Every structure is written in C-alpha cells, then in structure tokens.
Amino acid sequence: MTPKPTSTGAAADVTELPQVIRPYGDQTGDGMVQVSFTLPMPSGKRAEGAALQLAGKMGIEPAIVVHSKAIGDGFTFFVVYGSVKHLVEPHLVEVVEREFPLLSGKEINTAIKKHLRRKLVVVGACIGTDAHTVGIDAILNIKGFAGEKGLEYHREIKVVNLGAQVLIPDLVERAREEKADAVLVSQVVTQRDAHIHNTTAMSAAFREAFPAGKVPHLVVGGPRFEEGSAGTLGVDRIFGRGTTPGEVASYLVHALVPQGSAASKSKGA
Amino acid sequence: MSSRNRPILELDKADVRRARSLARKVGKPVVDIATKHTTVSVERATLRLAGLSGADHERVPWVNHLVDAVREGVGLEHGVSLPVWDALSRGEAPDLLTLAQKASSRSVDFRIPEAKAATAAGKAARKDVAAGIRTIDKQRAQRDRLITRHGDPKQRPWIYLIVATGDIYEDIPQAQAAAREGADIIAVIRSTGQSLLDYVPEGATREGYAGTYATQENFRLMRAALDETSKELGRYIRLTNYASGLCMPEIATLAGLERLDMMLNDSMYGILFRDINPIRTFVDQRFSRQIHARAGIIINTGEDNYLTTSDAVEAAHTVTVSQLLNEYFAKEAGLEDWQLGLGHAFEINPDLHDSFRMELAHALLARTLFPDAPLKWMPPTKHMTGDVFRGNLLDGFFNLVGTLTGQGILLVGMMTEAVVTPWISDRDIALQNVRYVLNAAGGLTEDFHPPRDGFIQTRARQVLGEAIGLLDDIAAEPGKAPLLEAIADGTFGEMKRPATAGKGLDGVAERADGYVNPAIDLLETGATR
Numbered sequence: 166m167t168p169k170p171t172s173t174g175a176a177a178d179v180t181e182l183p184q185v186i187r188p189y190g191d192q193t194g195d196g197m198v199q200v201s202f203t204l205p206m207p208s209g210k211r212a213e214g215a216a217l218q219l220a221g222k223m224g225i226e227p228a229i230v231v232h233s234k235a236i237g238d239g240f241t242f243f244v245v246y247g248s249v250k251h252l253v254e255p256h257l258v259e260v261v262e263r264e265f266p267l268l269s270g271k272e273i274n275t276a277i278k279k280h281l282r283r284k285l286v287v288v289g290a291c292i293g294t295d296a297h298t299v300g301i302d303a304i305l306n307i308k309g310f311a312g313e314k315g316l317e318y319h320r321e322i323k324v325v326n327l328g329a330q331v332l333i334p335d336l337v338e339r340a341r342e343e344k345a346d347a348v349l350v351s352q353v354v355t356q357r358d359a360h361i362h363n364t365t366a367m368s369a370a371f372r373e374a375f376p377a378g379k380v381p382h383l384v385v386g387g388p389r390f391e392e393g394s395a396g397t398l399g400v401d402r403i404f405g406r407g408t409t410p411g412e413v414a415s416y417l418v419h420a421l422v423p424q425g426s427a428a429s430k431s432k433g434a
Numbered sequence: 435m436s437s438r439n440r441p442i443l444e445l446d447k448a449d450v451r452r453a454r455s456l457a458r459k460v461g462k463p464v465v466d467i468a469t470k471h472t473t474v475s476v477e478r479a480t481l482r483l484a485g486l487s488g489a490d491h492e493r494v495p496w497v498n499h500l501v502d503a504v505r506e507g508v509g510l511e512h513g514v515s516l517p518v519w520d521a522l523s524r525g526e527a528p529d530l531l532t533l534a535q536k537a538s539s540r541s542v543d544f545r546i547p548e549a550k551a552a553t554a555a556g557k558a559a560r561k562d563v564a565a566g567i568r569t570i571d572k573q574r575a576q577r578d579r580l581i582t583r584h585g586d587p588k589q590r591p592w593i594y595l596i597v598a599t600g601d602i603y604e605d606i607p608q609a610q611a612a613a614r615e616g617a618d619i620i621a622v623i624r625s626t627g628q629s630l631l632d633y634v635p636e637g638a639t640r641e642g643y644a645g646t647y648a649t650q651e652n653f654r655l656m657r658a659a660l661d662e663t664s665k666e667l668g669r670y671i672r673l674t675n676y677a678s679g680l681c682m683p684e685i686a687t688l689a690g691l692e693r694l695d696m697m698l699n700d701s702m703y704g705i706l707f708r709d710i711n712p713i714r715t716f717v718d719q720r721f722s723r724q725i726h727a728r729a730g731i732i733i734n735t736g737e738d739n740y741l742t743t744s745d746a747v748e749a750a751h752t753v754t755v756s757q758l759l760n761e762y763f764a765k766e767a768g769l770e771d772w773q774l775g776l777g778h779a780f781e782i783n784p785d786l787h788d789s790f791r792m793e794l795a796h797a798l799l800a801r802t803l804f805p806d807a808p809l810k811w812m813p814p815t816k817h818m819t820g821d822v823f824r825g826n827l828l829d830g831f832f833n834l835v836g837t838l839t840g841q842g843i844l845l846v847g848m849m850t851e852a853v854v855t856p857w858i859s860d861r862d863i864a865l866q867n868v869r870y871v872l873n874a875a876g877g878l879t880e881d882f883h884p885p886r887d888g889f890i891q892t893r894a895r896q897v898l899g900e901a902i903g904l905l906d907d908i909a910a911e912p913g914k915a916p917l918l919e920a921i922a923d924g925t926f927g928e929m930k931r932p933a934t935a936g937k938g939l940d941g942v943a944e945r946a947d948g949y950v951n952p953a954i955d956l957l958e959t960g961a962t963r
Binding site: 201202203234236237240242293299302328329330359406 | 611626627630643707742743816820857859929
C-alpha cells in the first residue's frame with residue numbers, strides 16, 4: 166500500500182534539510198524530472214516541438230522528448246525528461262500534523278473501557294451513488310487494511326456497517342437507533358464533486374435531526390477530500406488516502422473518550 | 435473455444451462430478467422458488483417485449499405506470515398480461531401506450547378475466563409479446579450474419595475494454611478509438627446509482643456518475659456506431675452492458691432487442707453487494723438469463739467481486755463455488771456453455787510468496803472445470819496503488835496468466851486503476867502491454883504442463899476440495915432452500931442477506947394458480963408465435 170504522504174516523524178527533521186533542494190536524477194542538484202502527457206494533435210515534428218514548448222512552460226529546460234507515439238488519429242503521447250529550473254524549499258511546506266497519538270489495539274480497548282465505561286458505537290456507510298465499499302470496509306471490517314485489523318476487531322467498539330448506497334435519512338435513523346457516538350462515511354468513486362455534495366447533505370441532515378451538541382461525531386474518508394476542508398463540509402474530521410484503521414480508532418478515542426487517559430502511552434509515529 | 439491443447443490439471447473426475455451435483459442440489463430449490471414468484475421488473479420486461487416504451491414528462495417509464503396501476507387494481511399474482519390485454523379487448527384503450535397513459539391517472543378499471551375472456555386476453559398478449567421475441571431472434575440472426583461477414587477476433591483471449599464517461603456521445607468516439615487500438619469487446623460501464631433504480635431511464639443520456647446510464651437509446655446508438663467500426667476494421671466488435679440490479683429483466687430485454695452481445699449477469703452479485711432482496715434477485719435473474727439464452731448473448735459473471743472484499747487466497751474456493759452455482763443457474767435457464775463467461779480475477783496480494791504460481795493454479799482450475807466456457811479473466815484492482823509503474827508490471831503478469839491458461843475474455847487492466855478513470859494514454863499503454871504478452875507468449879500454452887503433483891496441481895486440488903467442503907456445508911443448512919439460509923448467515927463475501935429483507939422486496943409477488951406470462955412461455959418452449 167502507498168505510504169502516508171504526511172508523517173509526523175519525518176516532519177521533525179526539516180531543520181536537517183538544506184534550505185533549497187532540486188529534484189534528483191543521479192547527481193545532486195541535477196533537477197531531473199520525468200513527465201508524460203498526451204497532446205491532442207497528430208504525431209510528427211510539430212507535435213514534438215509542442216511537447217518541448219509545454220515542458221519549457223512547466224519549467225523543464227532543457228527537455229528531451231524521449232518517447233512520442235501516435236494514439237489514434239489526432240493524439241500523441243509523450244514521455245519527456247529534463248531538468249526543472251524551480252527550487253524546492255522544504256521549510257516552507259505546511260504539514261497537517263496528526264493531532265492525536267497513535268494507540269495500540271489494547272490501549273484503545275482499555276481507554277474506552279476505563280473512561281467511557283461502555284462500548285463506543287460507530288455506524289459506517291457509503292452514501293449517495295457510491296457503491297465502492299472498499300474504503301469503509303478496510304476501516305471497519307475485521308479484515309482491516311495495511312496489516313491492521315479493522316474497528317470491528319476491537320471488543321470495546323461496536324461497529325454497524327450499513328454498506329453501500331445508503332440513503333442519508335436511513336443513515337441518520339440508524340445512527341439514532343444505535344445511539345452512535347460516531348458516524349463514518351466513505352466516498353471513494355466520485356464525479357463532478359459528488360463527494361462534496363453528498364457530505365454536506367449528510368452533515369446538514371444530522372444537524373437537523375439531532376439537537377445541538379448531540380450530533381454524533383461525523384467523520385468522512387476518501388481519496389478526493391482536501392485536507393482542512395472539514396469545517397466547510399460540516400464534519401468533524403476528514404481522512405484521506407492510505408488511512409489505516411488504527412489511525413481512525415486512535416482518533417475516535419482521542420475525540421470521544423474523556424482524556425487524561427491512554428494518550429500518555431503513545432507509540433508515536 | 436480455443437483450439438489449443440488444454441493444460442492438464444489431473445483433477446479427480448469424481449470430485450468434479452461431486453462439485454457439480456452439489457451445485458445442482460443447492461441450486462434447484464432456489465429455481466423452484468423463482469418459478470413460483472414474479473416481480474414488477476419481470477412484468478415490465480414482458481410489456482417492453484410487447485412494444486411498450488417511452489416515459490412521461492417526468493421521465494417515469496410507461497411500463498412502470500402500467501404495472502403499478504395493474505398492481506393497485508388487481509395485484510400482481512396473476513401477472514399483468516391477463517388484466518392488460520383484457521382491458522384492451524374491452525376497449526379501455528386502442529393500444530398499450532394509450533392504456534398506460536390512461537392507467538397512469540388511474541382511469542382504467544382492471545380485472546382478472548375468466549373463462550373465455552381469459553383465453554382471449556392470453557392469446558392477444560402472446561401475439562404482441564411474440565413480436566418482441568421475434569425481434570430478438572432477428573437480432574441474433576443479424577449478429578451471426580455480421581460475424582460471418584466481418585469475422586471474429588483473430589486471437590484468444592478476446593480483448594475487453596471499458597469506457598465510462600457518463601455521456602453517450604463521448605463514449606462513442608472513445609469506444610470506436612478503443613476498437614481501432616485493438617479492443618474486441620467494448621463494455622459501457624453504467625452510472626453507479628443505476629442498479630438501485632427501479633426503472634430504466636429513457637433516451638440518450640449525457641449525465642452519469644462514473645458511468646453512462648443503460649437505456650434502450652444508448653444501447654442503439656452505441657451498437658450502430660460499433661457496427662460502423664466493425665465494418666471499417668473487418669472484425670465484429672462486441673458490445674457489453676450490465677443486466678444486474680433491480681431492472682435486470684428489462685435491461686436484458688433491451689439488450690436482446692438492440693443486439694448487445696454480452697451482459698454482466700451474476701446470480702448472487704445484487705444480493706451480496708447491492709443488498710437487493712434474494713428472492714427478487716433469483717426471479718429477475720432467471721428471466722434475464724432466459725432472455726440472454728434466446729438472444730445469443732454471452733453472460734459475464736461477477737466472481738471477481740468476492741476477491742475484492744475477501745482475501746484472494748483464503749476465499750479462492752468461494753470463486754469456484756460461485757462459478758458452479760452460476761453455471762447451474764445459467765444452464766437451467768437455457769444458456770449454453772459458449773455463453774458462460776464465468777468470472778475470476780488476479781487479486782492475490784503480490785507481496786505474498788508464490789502469488790503468481792497461485793494465480794496460475796486458480797486460473798487453471800477454472801479453465802479445467804469449465805473447458806467449454808469462455809472464461810472472463812479480470813485484472814488486479816485491490817492491490818493496485820498510485821505506483822503506476824508497478825501497476826503496469828502487475829498487469830503484464832495478469833496478461834501472462836490469461837494467455838498461458840487459455841482464458842476466453844481478457845478485461846484489460848489499467849495501470850492507473852487506483853488513480854483516475856482511464857485516460858486515452860492509459861488505455862494505449864494497457865493495450866500495448868496486452869499485445870506484447872499475447873504476441874510474445876501466446877503460444878506458451880503448448881509448452882506449459884505443470885508437473886504432476888507439483889505446486890500448481892496441488893493448489894488447484896486444494897481449492898476444489900475446499901469448494902466441495904463449502905458446498906457440503908451449504909447443502910447441510912436447514913430449511914427448504916439451504917442456499918438462501920447460507921446467504922442469510924453470511925457465507926458469501928462475509929455479508930448477511932436474509933430472504934425477508936433487502937431492496938426491491940416489495941416488488942415481489944407469489945404467483946397465483948392462474949398466472950400467465952406469455953414471454954416466459956415463449957422463452958421456455960422456444961416458440962416464435
């Protein structure tokens with residue numbers, strides 16, 4: 166599986182990095198990158214020139230078209246190698262630090278048992294037209310993801326997985342029935358911002374159906390959500406590509422179980 | 435089927451027989467249930483065969499209006515044919531369309547005709563429905579003619595490519611381009627929500643989510659475009675869509691009428707992965723398969739789905755069980771071996787030791803169990819990551835298994851599987867990958883004989899043994915229909931689906947003694963009038 170793009174561990178080392186770096190091909194500072202793209206024009210000398218023009222505008226200079234191939238009548242595919250003139254300044258990169266400690270399965274169970282004194286109830290679903298349950302299943306099912314067991318595996322977490330294409334009113338109703346502490350919604354396949362519309366509709370429905378302060382903790386996950394957009398979507402937390410069940414479980418404990426507890430025994434990242 | 439020597443797995447013939455007889459044992463009670471019920475979609479499909487099409491200004495199809503009105507009036511137990519054609523003969527309306535329009539405002543009184551009136555209504559219904567069946571027969575003959583004229587693909591497996599823009603007018607040039615690049619079969623993926631719509635949308639559509647709506651007009655437009663391309667390329671390009679979800683019988687019917695060539699049609703997929711009521715699914719599925727049999731359509735089953743939700747090594751035998759059940763249900767509905775595109779997929783975690791050898795063993799097992807079926811071999815999805823370079827390599831190994839084990843239909847894997855819906859360049863790279871492997875290693879089947887009792891033979895036997903074990907367990911479930919019990923308690927894909935719940939349950943009715951459906955009569959007897 167792909168590693169997480171943000172890692173709190175590596176971020177701490179920024180002071181050890183040079184102020185300015187460039188992409189690395191085989192020599193420090195060579196700035197070499199490789200890009201591939203298709204232009205909607207027939208292949209030939211003009212097309213190769215056009216590819217170099219684009220590379221130049223992207224800051225790749227000098228660039229070499231190492232491969233060009235006609236696709237059908239009016240398209241040409243290119244692979245371009247070249248040195249990019251832009252500089253990268255690692256210390257200017259903003260990283261969203263994980264605001265909660267990662268807990269082991271045992272720590273999660275202990276924290277819930279000791280401080281919540283009942284099972285933590287999680288209701289999960291894919292909403293809208295999205296039928297792809299891989300995301301929600303990876304997080305909820307015992308099977309899990311990336312070698313970590315899913316939420317179901319924790320004896321102190323009660324998981325209700327409603328599956329795919331769940332209607333928002335049904336989700337709200339079920340969350341009420343189950344007295345859900347948290348509602349997890351997954352949006353994997355999305356077109357034309359359907360994930361955003363679905364999520365805002367979902368959060369609005371919950372706010373309407375529950376009195377203020379009683380709304381279950383709303384968590385959405387999916388590869389297309391932008392970090393930091395939780396507020397505008399009306400949810401409490403967003404998880405992106407590569408999120409593991411352990412992270413979600415740790416987060417839920419952090420957010421929903423009264424603190425001063427297991428957090429002290431963090432494993433770090 | 436492939437004329438090459440088939441690799442020999444040396445399975446115990448008694449085991450293979452036992453697996454089939456168990457599949458029949460658990461499948462038969464479900465067929466008995468299916469033949470005792472009807473559904474709104476089976477009845478709507480019957481009206482579509484009789485020529486009723488179109489929708490009102492809110493895009494609600496007339497078949498829905500008419501079936502709903504009959505159901506409110508006299509129930510569904512006798513089928514809609516008798517009450518509808520009885521109303522026509524009583525002069526409630528001059529034709530089906532007008533009747534549906536009047537019925538939509540509930541200004542038609544339906545009744546269940548008796549004696550002579552019933553015989554007359556039955557006859558009239560049969561006459562109109564038979565016209566639709568004959569259109570399907572004509573389309574089948576037309577396909578045969580075009581295949582003779584343009585020819586089948588030169589190689590096996592046939593190359594299957596997906597287009598999915600959401601807009602039929604974008605799909606068409608993409609499909610034509612894909613065919614020119616080497617695709618033998620074009621599948622137009624449906625909009626994700628469609629399986630749960632209890633009606634078939636109308637007209638040419640330009641707006642879909644992760645796919646394009648299956649409509650009669652979209653079918654017609656795409657088939658016409660591919661007919662042009664077939665002529666241009668001198669190779670008959672097949673068209674695929676999806677007969678699954680709540681409207682399975684209607685979509686199958688439209689596919690037959692518009693000469694689609696393959697349809698996705700799995701016996702349990704809707705139950706397990708869409709939470710559609712099991713009875714609804716089995717009734718709808720039987721009708722849709724009878725249509726496919728008549729129309730000469732190759733079905734594609736969905737065993738790949740088990741492997742995306744469960745572990746591909748641990749759950750390998752569930753694929754075999756599902757293939758055996760799909761085979762039983764398909765043959766019961768009249769499909770022949772050449773129409774059974776039984777599915778399986780390359781989904782073992784590539785980090786596992788010997789993962790490729792296990793893939794070979796599983797693919798050979800399917801090949802050996804179903805020697806005359808054009809198996810559908812599906813590419814890796816679960817273990818595809820954003821690492822497109824690794825993805826391209828995995829797809830190459832997938833293609834190698836496909837050619838080495840003589841698969842019939844190869845769904846082309848995209849290295850950008852986990853990233854985007856395929857770009858034009860992704861498709862080109864993927865096809866180049868397929869062409870390279872088929873060209874470089876296509877003849878390797880000849881040389882490939884896994885040694886007796888070696889890893890591959892042993893693994894294949896083990897999976898077959900586990901499949902027989904699971905079928906035994908299912909057969910041992912209590913009740914009249916053990917398979918339904920097994921589905922209810924989560925035997926497949928770790929999902930529990932009781933027969934008393936699920937979407938579309940309210941559209942199921944138990945048939946009364948006087949149930950009449952001329953479509954089913956014509957399909958079961960093979961009659962044309």
